[in-house]
Amino acid sequence: MTFTDAASQSKTFARAWADLTTGFGRRELWLHLGWQDIKQRYRRSVLGPIWITIATGTMAVALGALYSTLFHLPLAEHLPYVTLGLIIWNLINASILEGADVFVANEGLIKQLPTPLSVHVYRLVWRQIILFGHNIVIFVIIAIIFPQQWKWTDLAFIPALALIAINCVWVALCFGILATRYRDISPLLFSLVQLLFYVTPxxxxxxxxxxxxxxxxxxxxxxxxxxxxxxxxxxxxxGADQEMRHWVVVIVLTILGWTVTAFAMRQYRARVPYWV
Incomplete structure (x- = not known):
């Protein structure tokens, strides 16, 4: 078998799907690595990961109080709004920016440890979910201070969060592959995401x-x-009314995103170890 034949055989959707499923099957590996990332970041720190909550909480309270005063909005309504916005934004923002560098940052593991590429992406998304779990404590505290009116239908946030996690996976995979090949994409995404922060409510x-x-x-x-x-x-x-248009847009973008990612995985997955 020639090198060309081997390369063409690796460019199949079956191989791309196998990478995703095999990587997900190695949960013990990426769950452990994701948790170790958190511990390593705050090693020798007295408060450890609690600093994540403190930093996010401080920013949320400061921005919520400031903008509620500037725009003459009730603090009891605007502070929970801003807090949740920042917490969700941090999850999305990190998945985009860290996702673009996910393969470059794991160069050593990719070259030395024969694991599916998706393992590194699952590790990244799992780490961000842990951080989300730390940060959501802030909202729980604020919700106790400023009680919300919830309904059973509000449990829709659970599938919504799962849907965002699914999107984080394709975002990290797609941008990770592209940014590994074209290194200018990473700083470009950084500038774009900064702009999107200000035009996102x-x-x-x-x-x-x-x-x-x-x-x-x-x-x-x-x-x-x-x-x-x-x-x-x-x-x-x-506890607000949900608008179906938001769900429709997210579901459509999820399908489109995974379609593009499937083609990217099919075409370039085997080249990533050489590009890093």
């Missing part, structure tokens, strides 16, 4: 735009996909 909401007479911007911002990802988790946790 995290520290402001639609009511804020209308008060400022910028209703047209509210319609334009509908084209920001991250708005829909944030809302499907935040709305039920706030």
């Amino acid at each position: 995290i520290i402001w909401n639609d009511a804020t735009l209308r008060q400022q007479g910028a209703g047209t911007w509210a319609k334009i911002i509908e084209f920001n996909p991250l708005l829909h990802y944030v809302d499907i988790v935040r709305a039920p946790l706030l």
Whole structure:
């Protein structure tokens, strides 16, 4: 068998699917590595991972209090809104930015340990879910101080969070492959995500735009996909009515994203070890 024949055989959807399923099957490995990442980051620290919660909580309280005053919004409504927005944003933001560097950062393991590429992505997403779990404690505390009116339908945040995790996997896989081949993509994504933070309703909401007479911007911002990802988790946790359009957009983007990722995995998965 020639090198060309071997390369063509590796470029199949079956191989790409096998990478995903085999990688997921090695849960003990990526669950352990993800947890070790958290422990290593805060090694020799007295408070350890609690610093994650303190940092996020401080920012949430500061921004929530500041913008509720600037926009004349009730603190009891705006503080939980901003807190959840930041917590969900941190999950999405890290999956994009760290996902772009996921294979470069694991160069040693990729070259020395014969594991599916998806293992490194599952490790990344698992680590971010752990961080999300730390940060959601902030919202629980705020919800105790400012009680929310919840309904049974608000349990929809559970499948919504699972849907975001599924999206985080394809985002890290797709951007990870592209950024490994083209290193300029990583700083480009950093700039783009920074811009998206300001045009995503995290520290402001639609009511804020209308008060400022910028209703047209509210319609334009509908084209920001991250708005829909944030809302499907935040709305039920706030006890707010859920809008089907957000779910439709997220589900459509999930299908499109995994379709693109499947082709990227099929075509370039075998080349990643050489590119890193």
